[in-house]
Amino acid sequence: MIALAGPNLPHELLAAAGKHGGAIALGLDQPTPRAQQWLESKFAPHAFALVESWAAGAYDHLDAVLFSRADDTSQRLYYYLCELQRRGLLAGPRPLIFDVGKIPRTSSRDLTVAAVRRLAGELGVGDAALEAAIVAGNRARAGQPGGSPSGPVCLLHGTPPPDRRLHQVIEAAGFAASGLTMEELWLSPGPAVAEGTGDPAAALGTQLHARQQGARSFADPAAFIRQSVETAGASAVVLWRIEEDEAQTWQFPAEQRALAELGLPTLVLTRTDWQARDGAPAAIAEFLAGVAR
Amino acid sequence: MTTAANTAPPASVNQRSRKMLACTAEATAYQKAFGQELRRRVVEDREPYAIVQADTPHELFHAMDIPIVTNQWWSAYISAKQLSTRYFDKLVEAGYPANSCKYCSLGLACSVANESETAPWGGLPTPTVMVARLTCDCIQQVFGQWANLLGSEFFPMEAPAWTDKDPQWFAHSRDEWRRVYQPDRIAHMVAEMQDLIALLENRTGRKFDEGKFHHLMEQINVQEGYIWEAAQAIGKARPCPVSIAEQMPNTMIPQWHRGSDWAVAHAKKFRDEVLERIATGQGTSGNEKLRLMWIGAGVWHDPGFYQALEESLGAVFVWSMYMPFAGPAYIRELQGSPMEALASRVASMNETLHLPPWMNGWMVAEAQRCGIDACVLLLPPDNRLSQSGTKLTALALEDAGVPVLMIDADMVDAKIWDHDRMVGMVADFLREKGLAQ
Numbered sequence: 001m002i003a004l005a006g007p008n009l010p011h012e013l014l015a016a017a018g019k020h021g022g023a024i025a026l027g028l029d030q031p032t033p034r035a036q037q038w039l040e041s042k043f044a045p046h047a048f049a050l051v052e053s054w055a056a057g058a059y060d061h062l063d064a065v066l067f068s069r070a071d072d073t074s075q076r077l078y079y080y081l082c083e084l085q086r087r088g089l090l091a092g093p094r095p096l097i098f099d100v101g102k103i104p105r106t107s108s109r110d111l112t113v114a115a116v117r118r119l120a121g122e123l124g125v126g127d128a129a130l131e132a133a134i135v136a137g138n139r140a141r142a143g144q145p146g147g148s149p150s151g152p153v154c155l156l157h158g159t160p161p162p163d164r165r166l167h168q169v170i171e172a173a174g175f176a177a178s179g180l181t182m183e184e185l186w187l188s189p190g191p192a193v194a195e196g197t198g199d200p201a202a203a204l205g206t207q208l209h210a211r212q213q214g215a216r217s218f219a220d221p222a223a224f225i226r227q228s229v230e231t232a233g234a235s236a237v238v239l240w241r242i243e244e245d246e247a248q249t250w251q252f253p254a255e256q257r258a259l260a261e262l263g264l265p266t267l268v269l270t271r272t273d274w275q276a277r278d279g280a281p282a283a284i285a286e287f288l289a290g291v292a293r
Numbered sequence: 294m295t296t297a298a299n300t301a302p303p304a305s306v307n308q309r310s311r312k313m314l315a316c317t318a319e320a321t322a323y324q325k326a327f328g329q330e331l332r333r334r335v336v337e338d339r340e341p342y343a344i345v346q347a348d349t350p351h352e353l354f355h356a357m358d359i360p361i362v363t364n365q366w367w368s369a370y371i372s373a374k375q376l377s378t379r380y381f382d383k384l385v386e387a388g389y390p391a392n393s394c395k396y397c398s399l400g401l402a403c404s405v406a407n408e409s410e411t412a413p414w415g416g417l418p419t420p421t422v423m424v425a426r427l428t429c430d431c432i433q434q435v436f437g438q439w440a441n442l443l444g445s446e447f448f449p450m451e452a453p454a455w456t457d458k459d460p461q462w463f464a465h466s467r468d469e470w471r472r473v474y475q476p477d478r479i480a481h482m483v484a485e486m487q488d489l490i491a492l493l494e495n496r497t498g499r500k501f502d503e504g505k506f507h508h509l510m511e512q513i514n515v516q517e518g519y520i521w522e523a524a525q526a527i528g529k530a531r532p533c534p535v536s537i538a539e540q541m542p543n544t545m546i547p548q549w550h551r552g553s554d555w556a557v558a559h560a561k562k563f564r565d566e567v568l569e570r571i572a573t574g575q576g577t578s579g580n581e582k583l584r585l586m587w588i589g590a591g592v593w594h595d596p597g598f599y600q601a602l603e604e605s606l607g608a609v610f611v612w613s614m615y616m617p618f619a620g621p622a623y624i625r626e627l628q629g630s631p632m633e634a635l636a637s638r639v640a641s642m643n644e645t646l647h648l649p650p651w652m653n654g655w656m657v658a659e660a661q662r663c664g665i666d667a668c669v670l671l672l673p674p675d676n677r678l679s680q681s682g683t684k685l686t687a688l689a690l691e692d693a694g695v696p697v698l699m700i701d702a703d704m705v706d707a708k709i710w711d712h713d714r715m716v717g718m719v720a721d722f723l724r725e726k727g728l729a730q
Contacts, residue, residue: 042677083649099454247430253388
């Protein structure tokens with residue numbers, strides 16, 4: 001099986017190969033002494049848990065782990081893990097990288113399509129199997145439960161949290177929580193992939209190249225947060241970014257301006273702890289207590 | 294070992310470096326005159342120009358005679374005028390995060406501050422295009438927002454995955470570059486460069502001259518060949534004839550102008566001066582006992598740091614990446630394909646300096662080539678890209694018998710740099726390792 005360790009990865013391709021191993025299990029609460037020897041401080045926090053688990057043999061049952069170039073931590077981990085294996089400091093599964101391009105330009109789309117074809121070749125997946133997986137994936141998307149929650153909604157925007165601990169705080173305050181966790185982001189299939197094109201690798205590559213979410217997205221941040229508010233039907237927003245988020249945190253001024261224009265109650269929490277050990281839950285609870293439902 | 298820098302205001306004054314080579318003064322004078330000329334072309338004459346990252350294909354702009362302002366050079370220029378703290382504070386006031394990457398964002402900070410009375414050149418006018426390779430998550434945000442602020446267009450370039458990993462890349466980069474840098478990566482970079490040329494031709498009306506470009510690439514090989522030759526000689530020479538404080542400008546200033554007649558002539562002059570000093574036994578210090586390696590960008594605001602321990606401890610910084618990098622990063626047998634050769638250069642520059650196995654493979658080989666006794670490694674706290682690869686490199690160096698001191702400091706932000714404290718840290722480290730009394 002192949003586990004996923006990043007966003008914007010080709011789920012349909014792994015499914016077609018019968019090797020989709022889901023998101024890699026991280027074990028976030030463990031101490032990470034070995035990982036800290038090898039990783040610098042600006043890696044996203046989950047990287048330390050991943051490398052520590054890798055060193056402990058937690059992934060030895062996997063054939064491979066697929067990293068993504070759509071996220072700096074993910075792509076950098078690929079190189080680090082390859083090197084640690086080369087030097088005999090680690091064993092475990094084979095690190096792979098999916099070379100997704102996000103620049104809105106034909107050459108970047110072509111680069112992504114080539115990455116799909118390359119991985120399909122490695123996994124022995126032909127066009128017919130990939131097309132069938134695309135059709136099945138689209139059916140699964142269509143079958144997702146939809147509809148709006150009955151109560152008020154709070155959008156949790158910014159850094160994807162490790163799990164639903166912040167969502168639970170929002171729900172305890174009487175709001176439905178909208179916003180993906182990191183694992184949900186990694187497993188998110190995105191919009192439907194074009195069917196019946198005669199070139200399923202190109203169809204999948206085109207969808208991956210165009211996806212709007214993630215650190216390397218070229219989506220306009222103000223438009224994206226407005227769209228997220230609208231889609232969720234949110235009446236309040238928590239804009240939450242962690243200390244190590246050095247990429248999308250640049251979008252703060254644009255996001256804040258967009259939210260001010262919308263006139264929504266907003267709580268901004270910056271340079272926070274990813275595991276929310278820093279008072280963020282209390283701040284969110286206090287904020288939402290003051291928001292009219 | 295990791296040591297934190299003090300975040301209190303600096304207690305000591307940063308130091309200028311001591312220069313011994315005639316060509317160093319010539320290089321800095323040329324650069325100063327170039328800065329004035331660039332300002333005239335860009336600010337007064339309002340020629341089309343570009344703001345570009347250091348690891349982008351400057352050669353295309355040179356071949357089209359389009360002036361460029363390199364972000365890293367501009368950052369260093371602002372920093373040298375002691376304006377970094379002021380502009381970073383303005384960035385925070387504007388709602389940007391205080392933990393942002395400092396090296397890439399000082400130019401943006403200057404534009405956000407929008408202070409024509411303090412900004413170098415009164416601030417930059419609108420460039421025709423801004424170009425950056427996406428080697429981290431941060432840079433597309435910085436350049437995208439900077440381009441919006443200046444009313445310009447951002448031309449991002451991919452940094453494709455590199456799966457054919459040769460730790461000995463530097464031994465084969467000159468003649469086996471197609472294999473070393475991966476054919477598909479080279480092809481992609483060529484496609485992007487062709488798009489960029491088309492954009493530049495369209496926006497500026499200037500034409501890309503293939504003959505001129507081919508000649509430029511040949512001249513760059515000549516230029517970097519001189520630098521490479523001098524670097525090889527410095528590695529073997531005892532004592533070290535030239536401090537890194539002089540290696541840097543004599544490599545980097547010609548490199549900003551790579552392939553020009555002046556750059557080629559200057560590189561030759563520098564090589565000749567280095568060889569002459571070696572032949573006559575002249576060292577940068579009369580007291581060389583320890584040979585140190587500096588890993589990281591230059592500390593532009595305190596160049597005297599590098600020479601501070603030469604007399605007291607005989608500790609001489611003989612190695613920084615800029616000069617020895619010239620050979621493997623720049624020299625390419627053109628093999629009738631200058632655009633592909635350039636693509637191989639651009640598609641690897643950042644990766645070989647910041648990612649395993651290229652970074653550590655090269656640094657260990659260089660430490661061995663130059664007889665390094667100890668290494669000082671910069672670990673900027675808020676810059677993932679500059680941090681990248683440093684711990685694995687430190688481990689590899691220590692495995693090879695080279696002790697490493699890692700300093701948490703930023704090469705641009707003077708706020709967290711204290712000359713005396715930093716010099717003291719290095720001295721303590723050398724004593725702790727039993728390398729100095």
